Structures are given as structure tokens and as C-alpha cells.
Amino acid sequence: MDIIVTSVGAARKNGPEGDFIRQVIAPITERNLSLGTSAQTRFVQRWSEEGETHPAFASCVHLSRLAGDYIYPAMKGADEQGFDAAIVGCFGDPQLDQCEAGLSIPVIGFGKAGMAAAAELGKRIGIVTPAPMLIEPTFRQAADYGYGEMVIDVIATPETAAEQEEAVVNAGPSIKIFHELARKLIAKGADVILPGCGLQSPALRLAPGVEDEWPGGVRHIDGVPVVDLLGVVGLYAERAAMIQHMHGRGCNGVKAVPLSAGFWES
Incomplete structure (x- = not known):
């Protein structure tokens, strides 16, 4: 296929x-x-x-x-x-x-499938987006797909685009920041975390450069599932x-x- x-x-x-x-x-x-x-x-x-x-x-x-x-x-x-x-x-x-x-x-x-998967894993979705200017478009996108009421918040990573690009080579710093952001969403009630970017996904799931520290990738944070977007x-x-x-x-x-x-x- x-x-x-x-x-x-x-x-x-x-x-x-x-x-x-x-x-x-x-x-x-x-x-x-x-x-x-x-x-x-x-x-x-x-x-x-x-x-x-x-x-x-x-x-x-x-x-x-x-x-x-x-x-x-x-x-x-x-x-x-x-x-x-x-x-x-x-x-x-x-x-x-x-x-x-x-x-x-x-x-x-990516977005439509990711939100559908998040809705299968939980009832209150928290999304981490790659830039502040994408927060409102992500809320609108969720509403258009019928998941608006399930999204408890969308927050942006403080990383620069260059740092996010680097994460597909060395994911260590990005994984640490993602944990911090996910915990903010969990504190707001999120029971599933959705990475809102195609670069975030392999950085989290495959943990390039830090595979020994994260042999299975980031699949849960404090017991809350993280969607494997890709x-x-x-x-x-x-x-x-x-x-x-x-x-x-x-x-x-x-x-x-x-x-x-x-x-x-x-």
C-alpha cells in the first residue's frame, strides 16, 4: 500500500x-x-x-x-x-x-485525525501548539470538527521555531518543556494531551538524541495519555x-x- x-x-x-x-x-x-x-x-x-x-x-x-x-x-x-x-x-x-x-x-x-484520536482517548483535550498566533486558529479548527466543547485549552510552546526544528535531532529540551506545558493543561482538567504540530510528534514519540532516557518516547505524562499524532x-x-x-x-x-x-x- x-x-x-x-x-x-x-x-x-x-x-x-x-x-x-x-x-x-x-x-x-x-x-x-x-x-x-x-x-x-x-x-x-x-x-x-x-x-x-x-x-x-x-x-x-x-x-x-x-x-x-x-x-x-x-x-x-x-x-x-x-x-x-x-x-x-x-x-x-x-x-x-x-x-x-x-x-x-x-x-x-493531521489536525482532524489528531483531534479524533484525542476524543477516543479522553473527554477533555489539551493542545500544545507551536506558536501563539496559532492558538485561536486551533480553537476554531476544533469547533469546525465538532470538538470545540472538548478542548479545555490551547497553549503555545515558548520555544522558537528554530528550537522546535532542532528537536527532531535532539529532543531533550523540547520534551522537558512539553512536560511543563502538559502539566499546566492537566491542572486545568485535561485528560488527554494533543501535540499540535507535525514536528512535535516525532520529537516526542521517538525522542531523537535522548532515546536512552526515553526508550518508549513520551506516551503519558502523569498518567495522562499523549496522542502519537503521526x-x-x-x-x-x-x-x-x-x-x-x-x-x-x-x-x-x-x-x-x-x-x-x-x-x-x-
Whole structure:
């Protein structure tokens, strides 16, 4: 089974951005997505060369540009290219509606799947978002998906975007800060904690650089479950594709449809 992941980070294939993705981001993202899926399921990450600098991520060294306006263009035709399901690789789920309408395969969004999983694990959701400017959009997103009354609070990490980017190499400082933030949410009544970013997820679940200290990753804090965001997304995408296949729907094998100009895969 092949699943396409259209990543929100914009990156040039050749040069430091592409090297960082191939050497760091793509491998750890795939590891996290694959934790709950079968060994036969393959995740292909697709990137846009074009993107805009977002204030919340401007300090990132490698991934300061976001391709939110290019998610659907990157994903368009994925069903004809033989993919079984698609993933919108950003918690804000940019262009999710367009992707769902334009593709014949299941489309899973980080945010929508993450909130659904949190609602299965608890009744009072606390969310940690990567920047203060994303707090209100996250509240609105939860309301749009029907989870507004379950979200007790959304708080932002004090880390800079560059520090969050570094966490996929050395997660130690981020894990410590996440514990502090989670405990604030737990004190407010949260019984499940949801990381609100695709970079947070592998940093917490795989604990790169501090695997000896956190051999199983951060799965609970003071007995309160922490959603494995990417692990859940991978599982949901695989499950949705399997349901399609059970009913005689889905792809019929890879077809000769070329990748559009301006996009590349890792």
C-alpha cells in the first residue's frame, strides 16, 4: 500500500533544504507514521519548491517557508498515480476540503485525525501548539470538527521555531518543556494531551538524541495519555484505504501520470 504525504514545508530539492529533508525530516517522519501500520505500507513524502515565509516559523534554519497554498496542487492526481490514500502534512489541515473533493482516495489531515484520536482517548483535550498566533486558529479548527466543547485549552510552546526544528535531532529540551506545558493543561482538567504540530510528534514519540532516557518516547505524562499524532495519522490513512479496497474501490495500480513541475518526493 502506498500513501502520499503532502508536506506543508516548502523546500528546494537541491541544496541545504533538500539535504535536511532527505537526511533528517523524511526518515523520522516516516518512522513515526509507520509505527502503527503494516510493514508493506509505504509513505511517500511530496514537497513543493514554492512557499511563503510564515511568521510563526521564520526562525527555522531549514524549513522557514510554508506551502499551504500548494497542498492540493501537490496532491492533485495522486489517485491516478496509484496511491491508496493521502495525508495533508500539517496540523492546520490546509486545503483539506479541496483535497477531499478532488481525489477519489481517502484524505487524512493531521489536525482532524489528531483531534479524533484525542476524543477516543479522553473527554477533555489539551493542545500544545507551536506558536501563539496559532492558538485561536486551533480553537476554531476544533469547533469546525465538532470538538470545540472538548478542548479545555490551547497553549503555545515558548520555544522558537528554530528550537522546535532542532528537536527532531535532539529532543531533550523540547520534551522537558512539553512536560511543563502538559502539566499546566492537566491542572486545568485535561485528560488527554494533543501535540499540535507535525514536528512535535516525532520529537516526542521517538525522542531523537535522548532515546536512552526515553526508550518508549513520551506516551503519558502523569498518567495522562499523549496522542502519537503521526502514528495515529498513518494508522487512520492505512485503515481508510483498506476499507476502500474491501468495497472494490481505490487505485488499480500505478499509472503513468508524471509528477507536476515544482514538486519533488523524498
